[in-house]
Amino acid sequence: MSALLSATDVVSGYLNRPVLHGVSIDIAEGEVLALIGPNGHGKTTLLRTLSGFLPTRNGQFEFAGARLEHATVHARVEAGLVHIPQGDQLFAEMSVEENLLMGAYLVTDAREVERRLDQVYTLFPRLKDRRPQTASSLSGGERRMVGIGRGLMADAKLIMLDEPSLGLAPLLIEQIYDALSKLRTEGRSFLVVEENPSRLMTFADRLCLMDAGNIIWSGSTAEARKSEDILKTYLGGH
Amino acid sequence: MEILIQIFVTGLTLGSMYALAAVGLSLIYGTLGMFNMAHGMFMTLGAYAVFSLASVFGVPLILGVLAAMVAGAVIGMLTHLLIVRFMLNSPDFETNILVATAGLGILLEDLILKIYGGYPYPQPVKIEGTFSVGEVNVTYQALVILLIAIVCIGSVAWLLLKTRFGRAIRATAMNRDAARLMGVRTNTVYLQVMALAGALAGVAGLMISTLATLSPQMGGDPLLKAFVICVVAGLGNVWGAGICAIGLALIESAIGFYFGVRFGFPTMLMLVIIVLIWRPLGLFGKEKVVRL
Numbered sequence A: 001m002s003a004l005l006s007a008t009d010v011v012s013g014y015l016n017r018p019v020l021h022g023v024s025i026d027i028a029e030g031e032v033l034a035l036i037g038p039n040g041h042g043k044t045t046l047l048r049t050l051s052g053f054l055p056t057r058n059g060q061f062e063f064a065g066a067r068l069e070h071a072t073v074h075a076r077v078e079a080g081l082v083h084i085p086q087g088d089q090l091f092a093e094m095s096v097e098e099n100l101l102m103g104a105y106l107v108t109d110a111r112e113v114e115r116r117l118d119q120v121y122t123l124f125p126r127l128k129d130r131r132p133q134t135a136s137s138l139s140g141g142e143r144r145m146v147g148i149g150r151g152l153m154a155d156a157k158l159i160m161l162d163e164p165s166l167g168l169a170p171l172l173i174e175q176i177y178d179a180l181s182k183l184r185t186e187g188r189s190f191l192v193v194e195e196n197p198s199r200l201m202t203f204a205d206r207l208c209l210m211d212a213g214n215i216i217w218s219g220s221t222a223e224a225r226k227s228e229d230i231l232k233t234y235l236g237g238h
Numbered sequence B: 001m002e003i004l005i006q007i008f009v010t011g012l013t014l015g016s017m018y019a020l021a022a023v024g025l026s027l028i029y030g031t032l033g034m035f036n037m038a039h040g041m042f043m044t045l046g047a048y049a050v051f052s053l054a055s056v057f058g059v060p061l062i063l064g065v066l067a068a069m070v071a072g073a074v075i076g077m078l079t080h081l082l083i084v085r086f087m088l089n090s091p092d093f094e095t096n097i098l099v100a101t102a103g104l105g106i107l108l109e110d111l112i113l114k115i116y117g118g119y120p121y122p123q124p125v126k127i128e129g130t131f132s133v134g135e136v137n138v139t140y141q142a143l144v145i146l147l148i149a150i151v152c153i154g155s156v157a158w159l160l161l162k163t164r165f166g167r168a169i170r171a172t173a174m175n176r177d178a179a180r181l182m183g184v185r186t187n188t189v190y191l192q193v194m195a196l197a198g199a200l201a202g203v204a205g206l207m208i209s210t211l212a213t214l215s216p217q218m219g220g221d222p223l224l225k226a227f228v229i230c231v232v233a234g235l236g237n238v239w240g241a242g243i244c245a246i247g248l249a250l251i252e253s254a255i256g257f258y259f260g261v262r263f264g265f266p267t268m269l270m271l272v273i274i275v276l277i278w279r280p281l282g283l284f285g286k287e288k289v290v291r292l
Helices: A043-050 A073-079 A096-103 A110-123 A125-129 A140-153 A170-185 A197-203 A221-226 A228-234 B002-032 B039-057 B061-087 B093-116 B140-162 B164-174 B176-181 B186-211 B220-233 B238-259 B261-278
Strands: A003-014 A017-028 A032-036 A058-063 A081-084 A158-162 A189-193 A206-211 A214-220 B130-133 B136-139
Touching (some): A003 A043, A003 A189, A017 A043, A017 A189, A032 A043, A032 A197, A043 A081, A043 A158, A043 A189, A073 B176, A096 A110, A096 A140, A110 A125, A110 A140, A125 A140, A140 A170, A189 A197, A197 A221, A214 A221, B002 B039, B002 B140, B002 B164, B002 B186, B039 B061, B039 B093, B061 B093, B130 B140, B136 B140, B140 B164, B140 B186, B140 B238, B164 B186, B176 B186, B186 B220, B220 B238, B220 B261, B238 B261
Parallel strands (some): A032 A189, A081 A158
Antiparallel strands (some): A003 A017, A003 A058, B130 B136
């Protein structure tokens, strides 16, 4: 498989506080890479750096054959890099459908937008019933569905998901991962930050363990199962 | 009955002009989070631009409206390109931009004074004549102002609610970072909003000048009223601003009729104080719901 995303020695952080100290990751087309590790050690910072919200102070970042380390957020979205952040970040006073349509903001073909909208409603039928409702009136699970659905409306080659199951009831987590698994079978690539180990072990192909702004271990989920340290310390024995 | 019609006609005419001014001001606040203290001068420039054009070429009303919109849009865009965009990400943006746009307003007023002098010129671009509603004489110009306000505000509403362009503006206003994640160029949206609000201010200025005369200070009073309307409606609430503009103008007109014109605005301000004690976020303002 060819590398869709390749980040090499990325240094980034907030103002005078560097958080990432030379992180390197690769994601192949159709691959699901999961970032694991303790809170506050740079997982979300890495996603924010890759999506362009934080400047890359050093290192290189290539995506779909183009160098993007100094590209704007807009250029990265246009290249097919979609970031679904923690906490949904919905447009609170817009309807569910308008939120989804915003996901396809850069898609100008109306028929294609309609097709994707149908696809999202098939994945999350509950959203179809809620389409005229404002996002602020939705439950936590429905908001997450809108957040993920909105990300799917874009022309995404790689979807970066930050804690998709955070704060959700087990049944909703099940529904969301069912939807993500369907997308996976279509060949989409994912970079996922997730705290839910049982989900990760079935959804991801590879894991990267982040600690203090560095990748300290990476390997396949099968390799992670063999590593007692990784299993016990970071994956709760799964 | 005649009195009521008179109050209604005056209130509606005033309200239309206030709405044109307040909707633009509110749009800027809602999207960029700034109070544009130069908004009154955007109105003045719109009026003077049409006056200059009409003095040379004798333009009809519709072209006058377009010229006012273009003049307002251009000054709005220049304000963004030369001032706002450099301050947008500064930590004290709201305060800094208040001072900067107040300074710009004073500078523009002095420039107008330097170029045109203080003479109160009449606005040549207007419709003369009256028609009767019952016993009340209504000027065609009042009708024109009402129609232009309906068309302009209706167009803005359509733009904001029904188009991809408008959705990007609303998205940026609601959540700038999320809008950027969708691929929206938020800096371009800010420029477009300044142009749109400037265009509305330009038309408002033209309409105001048709009822009074041109003067370098003519934007001051409408700016103050537009500001009050925005606060009563709830800062950044575009639809509320339009509704409050009409409501407050009707009240001002009624008070002015029964107690004298000089009591109109003070009474309006008293009502504002009562409204803000009752609803601190304004009549249409909503508290932000933060969900964790």
